[in-house]
Amino acid sequence: MGTLIIVLTYIAYVFIVVVYTVKIVAWLRMPPHIRWDLYPVIHEEHYRYGGSYYEQQEWWTKPRPKNRWRSLLYSLKDNFYMGEYYERNRIYWLFLLPWHLGFIFIITFHILCFFAAVAMVSGLEIAAGSSQLAGKGFYYLLLVTGGIAFVTGTFGSIGMPIVRLADRGLRTYSMPMNYFNYLFFLVVYGSGLFAWLLLDPTLEEYRAYWVGLITLTPPTLHPMTVLHIILFDLFLIYLPFTRSTHYITRILAYFFIRWDDEPNLPGSELEQKICGLLGRKVSWEAKHIPAGKTWAEAATESGLPEKK
Amino acid sequence: MKKNVHVDDFTCPGGQVTELDPAEFMPLPPPYDKFEKPPIKKLTDDQCKRMDATLDGIVAIGMAPPATPEEEKAFVEKFLAGLEKLFSVEDNWTFLQPLLHTLEYCVKCQICSDACPVYVSSGRQDIYRPTMRPELLRRIVSTYIKKEHPLLRKIKGSDIELNWQSLARLAELAYRCTLCRRCAQVCLLGCDNALVSREIRKVFSQQMGIAPKEIHEKGSVQQLRVGSSTGMNPAALKDILEFAEEEIEEKTGRKIKIPVDKKGADILLIHNAGEFIAWPENLEAFAIILDAAGVDWTLSTEIAGYDSVNYGVWYDDFQFARVAIRQSLAAKSLGVRKISLGECGHAHKAGIVIADRVLTGDLIIPRESSLPLLEEIVMSGRLKLDPSRNDFPVTLHDPCNMVRLMGIVEPQRRILRKICPQFREMTPHGVENYCCGGGSGFAITQSSNFPDWRNSVSGRMKMKQILDAFQDVPEPDVKKYVCAPCSNCKGQFRDMFEYYGAWEKSGILYGGLVELIVNAMTDLKQPFIQWEWH
Numbered sequence: 143m144g145t146l147i148i149v150l151t152y153i154a155y156v157f158i159v160v161v162y163t164v165k166i167v168a169w170l171r172m173p174p175h176i177r178w179d180l181y182p183v184i185h186e187e188h189y190r191y192g193g194s195y196y197e198q199q200e201w202w203t204k205p206r207p208k209n210r211w212r213s214l215l216y217s218l219k220d221n222f223y224m225g226e227y228y229e230r231n232r233i234y235w236l237f238l239l240p241w242h243l244g245f246i247f248i249i250t251f252h253i254l255c256f257f258a259a260v261a262m263v264s265g266l267e268i269a270a271g272s273s274q275l276a277g278k279g280f281y282y283l284l285l286v287t288g289g290i291a292f293v294t295g296t297f298g299s300i301g302m303p304i305v306r307l308a309d310r311g312l313r314t315y316s317m318p319m320n321y322f323n324y325l326f327f328l329v330v331y332g333s334g335l336f337a338w339l340l341l342d343p344t345l346e347e348y349r350a351y352w353v354g355l356i357t358l359t360p361p362t363l364h365p366m367t368v369l370h371i372i373l374f375d376l377f378l379i380y381l382p383f384t385r386s387t388h389y390i391t392r393i394l395a396y397f398f399i400r401w402d403d404e405p406n407l408p409g410s411e412l413e414q415k416i417c418g419l420l421g422r423k424v425s426w427e428a429k430h431i432p433a434g435k436t437w438a439e440a441a442t443e444s445g446l447p448e449k450k
Numbered sequence: 451m452k453k454n455v456h457v458d459d460f461t462c463p464g465g466q467v468t469e470l471d472p473a474e475f476m477p478l479p480p481p482y483d484k485f486e487k488p489p490i491k492k493l494t495d496d497q498c499k500r501m502d503a504t505l506d507g508i509v510a511i512g513m514a515p516p517a518t519p520e521e522e523k524a525f526v527e528k529f530l531a532g533l534e535k536l537f538s539v540e541d542n543w544t545f546l547q548p549l550l551h552t553l554e555y556c557v558k559c560q561i562c563s564d565a566c567p568v569y570v571s572s573g574r575q576d577i578y579r580p581t582m583r584p585e586l587l588r589r590i591v592s593t594y595i596k597k598e599h600p601l602l603r604k605i606k607g608s609d610i611e612l613n614w615q616s617l618a619r620l621a622e623l624a625y626r627c628t629l630c631r632r633c634a635q636v637c638l639l640g641c642d643n644a645l646v647s648r649e650i651r652k653v654f655s656q657q658m659g660i661a662p663k664e665i666h667e668k669g670s671v672q673q674l675r676v677g678s679s680t681g682m683n684p685a686a687l688k689d690i691l692e693f694a695e696e697e698i699e700e701k702t703g704r705k706i707k708i709p710v711d712k713k714g715a716d717i718l719l720i721h722n723a724g725e726f727i728a729w730p731e732n733l734e735a736f737a738i739i740l741d742a743a744g745v746d747w748t749l750s751t752e753i754a755g756y757d758s759v760n761y762g763v764w765y766d767d768f769q770f771a772r773v774a775i776r777q778s779l780a781a782k783s784l785g786v787r788k789i790s791l792g793e794c795g796h797a798h799k800a801g802i803v804i805a806d807r808v809l810t811g812d813l814i815i816p817r818e819s820s821l822p823l824l825e826e827i828v829m830s831g832r833l834k835l836d837p838s839r840n841d842f843p844v845t846l847h848d849p850c851n852m853v854r855l856m857g858i859v860e861p862q863r864r865i866l867r868k869i870c871p872q873f874r875e876m877t878p879h880g881v882e883n884y885c886c887g888g889g890s891g892f893a894i895t896q897s898s899n900f901p902d903w904r905n906s907v908s909g910r911m912k913m914k915q916i917l918d919a920f921q922d923v924p925e926p927d928v929k930k931y932v933c934a935p936c937s938n939c940k941g942q943f944r945d946m947f948e949y950y951g952a953w954e955k956s957g958i959l960y961g962g963l964v965e966l967i968v969n970a971m972t973d974l975k976q977p978f979i980q981w982e983w984h
């Protein structure tokens with residue numbers, strides 16, 4: 143069993159990293175699009191009221207400072223707060239936020255477990271009574287992140303289907319897959335919560351499991367912990383088939399669509415790319431679009447019916 | 451209790467997906483709460499035979515049913531072929547990334563529904579939820595484009611059986627969204643359900659040649675043919691400008707020659723040609739201000755060079771690009787240094803922002819809004835202005851295209867704060883404003899009962915906002931001014947105020963920004979704003 147969970151865990155992690163990477167690279171490799179910015183654009187100087195560089199005369203002669211750090215913090219903040227939901231549908235927010243925090247914290251917990259295991263292999267003792275400060279720190283950090291993940295994930299997974307069923311709009315748009323997801327995630331978080339509260343309150347087994355992973359030594363674990371680990375591995379393999387990439391793509395959409403206010407200036411790299419796209423042949427069939435022409439040719443023709 | 455409408459209802463043949471009941475519409479403040487205008491006109495049996503109105507009993511496009519099953523099959527197949535093109539780089543590089551992102555990542559959480567003025571004003575009709583159109587499209591893609599396994603479609607709930615009527619309803623539904631993009635603004639996932647409306651319109655136009663005739667045939671096609679979507683040719687333009695010069699002299703005593711086709715001018719000013727015909731006082735006010743400020747400017751008589759509208763931005767990439775290119779060519783032939791857009795929201799967005807990635811090489815001519823220029827003129831003291839001349843309640847409408855979609859928020863406000871002592875904001879305002887209700891071509895769409903829907907549903911939220919802004923002075927004898935620096939929005943206000951009797955009941959007039967500036971000019975003997983022309 144120990145070997146199985148080591149192999150399965152590696153497969154799960156490699157799978158999720160590869161599929162997420164493929165998806166994100168595919169997203170990023172899409173061609174430049176027509177500008178479709180939406181204000182406020184957070185990197186703008188006057189973002190507080192939604193102002194843009196178009197508020198100036200001859201904007202093309204002026205500097206366009208962009209505060210990218212502010213944009214990044216703004217976009218990351220919503221992963222932990224979800225302000226629009228708080229403002230507009232508080233009951234939904236009450237379950238949605240914990241559900242999402244469950245995801246974020248369980249991934250954080252596992253990343254910390256990895257580093258903790260590396261530290262343990264290097265000789266650090268991770269325990270409440272460790273003589274090393276780092277050992278104590280790791281111990282409590284793991285306990286907090288793991289605990290939050292299991293509690294919020296379980297709470298959210300119970301609440302989400304209830305709120306979906308209770309709200310007319312949400313119910314109309316809920317599919318069997320949504321309810322399957324809630325149930326599956328409940329089992330994943332619930333098994334973790336059960337194992338943690340009743341069998342492994344110090345998360346010692348988790349640390350042993352991660353040491354086993356990096357030293358390729360099959361650990362001996364309680365069957366309930368094993369069950370949770372298997373479920374979590376399946377969860378990792380299943381995630382790429384859901385919309386979960388939105389943790390990342392939402393940030394990309396902010397930066398590359400909503401806040402993309404980069405003007406197309408003569409001689410720029412952007413202009414080069416657009417020229418390439420304008421040179422591609424189009425196949426639209428309406429009468430006002432000439433057949434067999436490139437985008438640029440079709441756009442420069444009048445498209446008017448020929449005079450009789 | 452309101453009937454829940456599901457996506458499956460769209461494929462049921464016959465009947466109407468939703469019956470609109472004015473009693474369910476969002477209430478308006480008194481005296482409009484007792485407003486009993488004739489409800490939305492029912493179509494006649496003959497009209498219903500000729501045009502499909504089975505979505506909500508309203509007609510924007512009015513598609514004629516196919517005569518034979520073969521015709522229906524060909525129609526569906528042609529639509530599906532077009533839909534496939536929406537996902538190809540060659541055919542749709544223009545919006546591929548934002549479209550795919552929305553279809554892939556929207557979780558249908560409905561947070562956008564309450565941000566949509568059409569949905570809320572209609573009494574929360576399910577069909578107007580911003581998520582409805584993308585959901586229909588997603589199902590069509592799953593079933594007919596990706597051809598996913600039936601079991602997977604069952605689990606994902608993405609099954610749909612397509613027929614002519616469901617497509618006719620989808621086409622109409624795409625014209626129940628004003629593209630104001632309030633829904634996108636609240637989406638935490640960066641999805642844009644309004645864009646999906648536009649992309650559906652695009653498939654119908656670019657693949658099937660189907661679009662409301664006011665937007666396509668009488669709109670962008672006419673603009674490319676005669677020079678303006680109004681049908682006004684260059685000769686008629688010159689007549690109108692002569693008339694405007696005479697009116698300026700009559701109103702102000704000033705002899706101003708409006709510059710036309712002036713080679714090498716600093717600025718080519720492009721107005722929405724609707725101003726020339728419906729609101730000549732706007733172009734007159736511009737001429738007075740620019741003349742007084744000593745600006746080197748000109749108008750053009752080239753095709754599309756005197757009409758800033760670009761209806762393609764709402765439905766068709768090629769019509770959009772054609773007009774944008776013509777406007778750039780007009781500027782190039784005059785050798786001007788830059789183009790400045792007059793008071794028209796969608797022309798701002800189309801000409802300055804959207805055209806940005808269609809124009810290349812020597813077609814890239816600097817383009818800017820006229821509002822910062824006006825602000826600079828007003829703030830510089832080049833004009834002698836007396837705010838007491840504008841001492842009446844004024845509120846500002848934020849055109850979506852200019853404000854939420856371009857970030858031009860403060861210049862117009864700084865002007866109003868300086869020249870209008872009783873200026874007050876609407877709630878909400880700025881980038882969170884509500885659409886006038888005439889966005890995305892609605893203001894010009896006059897077919898059958900569509901104007902009734904526009905006035906009573908899509909414009910309802912704005913009407914409420916305006917009434918709320920003036921709630922401290924509800925009496926009709928207190929004259930009030932809604933400043934709308936956008937021709938399209940003014941067109942909507944003209945119709946909507948008439949529909950509700952806003953002048954008679956509340957003394958509300960609408961107009962542009964430049965009219966207020968000129969009205970405040972101290973060296974004018976008489977007020978420029980003529981309230982009697984409500």
